[in-house]
Amino acid sequence: MEIQVSSVCIEAGVPSTTILRWIARLEKEGLLYRKADRGDARRRFVRLTDEGHAVMRRVLRAIGPIS
Known part of the structure; x- marks a missing residue:
């Protein structure tokens, strides 16, 4: 399942800079990957x-x- 990065920020309740830093680390460690939306480059x-x-x-x- 793919999740929008902005949704991760909202659900985690932390600033986007924090989420982006963690995403970069997890991507570097091979635990997740990022993918661009073909319909919206942003x-x-x-x-x-x-x-x-x-x-x-x-x-x-x-x-x-x-429990």
Whole structure:
């Protein structure tokens, strides 16, 4: 699933500069990638890579059920 970068900022409740810094780091580590919107050059999407999904599964298993 791809998510707009602006939506990530809104949902996280943090400044866009913070989100963009984290996106760049996660992209550098191969956990997600950015993709431009073909219909609107101003808009970008992010998506977890296979490795990003694997890391998320490990984290969620480590956290365990949320009550």
